[in-house]
Amino acid sequence: MHKWWARRLGSVFRTILLYSLADDELDGWNGKPNSLWELYPKDVNLDGKVVLDPMMGGGTTVIEALKLGCKVIAGDLNPVSWFLVKKQVEDIDPELIAQTLGKLDDEIGTELRRYYQTICPECEETAEAIYYFYYKVSSCSKCAKEVHLMRNFFLAKSPTGSSDFVVCPQCWNVFESKNAENSTTCSKCHQKFTPTEVSFSRGRRFTCSDCGHSEKIVDVAQKFGRYRERMYAIEFYCKHCDVSKNKNLVNGRGYKAPDKSDRKTLDSAIEEFRSISKNLPIPDTLIPLGVETKRALNHGYRKFSD
Ligand SMILES: [Zn+2]
Ligand SMILES: [Zn+2]
Ligand SMILES: [Zn+2]
Numbered sequence: 001m002h003k004w005w006a007r008r009l010g011s012v013f014r015t016i017l018l019y020s021l022a023d024d025e026l027d028g029w030n031g032k033p034n035s036l037w038e039l040y041p042k043d044v045n046l047d048g049k050v051v052l053d054p055m056m057g058g059g060t061t062v063i064e065a066l067k068l069g070c071k072v073i074a075g076d077l078n079p080v081s082w083f084l085v086k087k088q089v090e091d092i093d094p095e096l097i098a099q100t101l102g103k104l105d106d107e108i109g110t111e112l113r114r115y116y117q118t119i120c121p122e123c124e125e126t127a128e129a130i131y132y133f134y135y136k137v138s139s140c141s142k143c144a145k146e147v148h149l150m151r152n153f154f155l156a157k158s159p160t161g162s163s164d165f166v167v168c169p170q171c172w173n174v175f176e177s178k179n180a181e182n183s184t185t186c187s188k189c190h191q192k193f194t195p196t197e198v199s200f201s202r203g204r205r206f207t208c209s210d211c212g213h214s215e216k217i218v219d220v221a222q223k224f225g226r227y228r229e230r231m232y233a234i235e236f237y238c239k240h241c242d243v244s245k246n247k248n249l250v251n252g253r254g255y256k257a258p259d260k261s262d263r264k265t266l267d268s269a270i271e272e273f274r275s276i277s278k279n280l281p282i283p284d285t286l287i288p289l290g291v292e293t294k295r296a297l298n299h300g301y302r303k304f305s306d
Helices: 009-022 034-039 060-067 079-089 092-114 219-223 239-243 262-280 294-298
Strands: 050-053 070-076 116-120 126-139 147-150 152-158 165-169 176-177 205-207 213-217 228-237 254-255
Touching: 009 034, 009 060, 009 147, 034 070, 050 060, 060 070, 060 092, 070 262, 079 126, 126 219, 126 239, 165 228, 205 219, 219 294, 254 262
Parallel strands: 050 070
Antiparallel strands: 116 126, 126 147, 126 228, 152 165, 165 176, 205 213, 228 254
């Protein structure tokens, strides 16, 4: 949910609040910016100060000001923002939360978890899928061939930071390379490429790798409708490799290309979703034209359920 308001770091807001509100009454404050760092990790109490945030969004100011003991008045035009922030600052009953989570786990945990399983490429045991990577697929309006809208083939820094995970643009193999900015050779098909430089789409345009035709991405979406999505990598956690301290993974974490069983899992998830989607409370109305919705419409989305 945090993506709704591109939340900033709490640390930034703590600093702003401390610097704006610190005064002579505050122990350890000498009026100079540097003395802030002494105060920063301490349990500071700015009791009596009032903070007003009329556009609170995700509520970072609210949370940080409350931590500093301020009285906070905040609001937002968006009711979802209000709901989220209200839930964040309300008193909670930890026991009730643990009970509810336990109940959810009993009722749907096992059923849902089977959709987040993948085979560990190291030990071939069942691992947990942490994150799925997708790219969008469009069609070239000149030759009708598929266009993979990939900006580059760098996937992620390895958890140790000492190497990069990259994707082969020819066979979609996922493998580790020393530096994604340098030329590398695919460990499977031996294609030579520089992951950060190979690109099938740049900015707002793509260039068809087959016929060389170049076009604006949104123009194609207007002609053919919204893009299809394709899974191309999975981040996983393998308990077995974590316990055995497998050196090819870091704390059991790694990246892999989806295999047959991953595609089968995805297909069965899609199938199940289709069979129950009619009974789910998913808004099926048309997206109205507005400042925030124009982008979605340009990219071929017509209904909220798209
Ligand atoms: Zn493993
Ligand atoms: Zn390859
Ligand atoms: Zn083409």
